[in-house]
Amino acid sequence: MRVFINKNVLESIITNTNPYLEKRDLSAITSHIIIQAKDSVLNIKATDYEIGLAYKLSNVKIIDEGTATANGKKLLDIIRSLKDDEVQLETLNNYLYIKQKNSKYKLPMYKFEDFPEFPTTQNKNKFDVDAVMFGRSLKKIIPSIDNSNPKHELTGAKIDIKQDLINIVGTDTKRLSVFSLQTQTQNEFSLIIPKKAITEMQKLFFDKIEIFYDENILIAQSQNFEFYTKLINGKYPDYDKVIPKEIKKRIKLNRDKMIEGIKTISMLSDTMKITMNSQTINFESVIEDNSEAKTQIDCETELDEEIYFGVKNKFLLDFLSNIEDDEFYLEFNNNNLPFVLTSKELKTVIMPINI
Incomplete structure (x- = not known):
């Protein structure tokens, strides 16, 4: 693989994907991001199995197609140290080389075949929602979500999809917040999104987004990125009674x-x-x-x-x-x-x- 990419664009993406990396076990493939150049598109992905984020970039100069992995934190530190100029990424002998003029760095790669597959939208329900409003509603209820609770469902937000209404709910048992979002819906359903995922969703939801879901996974897609999170299985408190x-x-x-x-x-x-x-x-x-x-x-x-x-x-x-x-x-x-x-x-x- 050999590609040229704008430093600021690359830094922004690597910064956004870092929260999705495995931090405790640096020997795990999920401590790495995966970079794939194929069909004139550069794909960059990160996941810790619980949440994942992928970007698609077409405004990149691809000389040779290929796939690389790199420790996400180390790669971010390197990119931040570079000047505001074009960066070259190149793979050779199981290493990723990061080059800019007289500066050159080398990072070891893991087997990209071991990188987890992202879930697909096949056979999943879909609902359309204003991305900015949805992100705004999540921000308003997140302070009420418990950080740690034996009842795992209380460490997430309930998305309660009703007829032409979505209630976004958070509680720590001492308080309960509900944001009611008026929007057209197709199916009545409810799901619980982990707090960590909500924190990251707020950074992404500012563009036209399609949301897909089933009982286990929520996927959000835009023209430039794809986000997914596993959902929390559990019985959420009956907030209407509160x-x-x-x-x-x-x-x-x-x-x-x-x-x-x-x-x-x-x-x-x-x-x-x-x-x-x-x-x-x-x-x-x-x-x-x-x-x-x-x-x-x-x-x-x-x-x-x-x-x-x-x-x-x-x-x-x-x-x-x-x-x-x-x-x-x-x-x-x-x-x-x-x-x-x-x-x-x-x-x-x-x-x-x-x-």
Whole structure:
């Protein structure tokens, strides 16, 4: 194989594929990316068996066709060190040579025949969705997804495909976020996408994309790339039961004022008590030692009686940092029951803490 490629293009692709590599066992073929020049197209792939990413490049000068593998991290370090100029990739005697003017590097290759095959879209269902909106919705619910939980399904997001509606759901059992995406759908179905895959999907979903799925795999394809992730098998909690069906009070609040109040308390404490009356909202730290933080903002709540609840600061800030509007709604029934934050398509239910 012998090809010439723009340094910045190659660096961008190798950077994007690095999260898909096996990091613990460097002797595994999946610690390598595979580079294949064939039929005037350069294919670059990476996978750790759980998720995978492949790029197709046609704007590349292919002198000789062939296939190479290279340790993804080492290759990225090399490419980053080069100047903004054309790079030559060449295979010889089971080594990949990376050349640019007077600089030359050599990396050992593994057997490319051992590289895992990517899944195909054959016999899989398909749904069309606005890629930008889908990526945006995943970003909004990802803070609510648990990082580690014995129930593996809680470490992913549920994609609940209904009639002309897709609900994207994340929960860590202390809070639950739902983003409702209005879109035409063909089949009702639900699947659970791992959190790691969601993190990578947000970097990719900005182009026209087709999504295919079955009970085990989700595949996203665009003109330039193909992404896949294995899905989590498990029974996701019935999120509809968590969302209160009846609400006694709904208060409109200013996002920036609330953020200011929360951050004041966060200087000393990661939990707080919020007390609301008809004219003000009071924020007070919840700390075991004798330190204390308090602040207050003016707000016309139209409450008939004072209400209060304890909450983790982070839960509120995660929601407020993921909305675009200047105002949002707080919905509640009683002090000791879950309360709801809403802004357009995003809804987050939060369990209060005992204070």
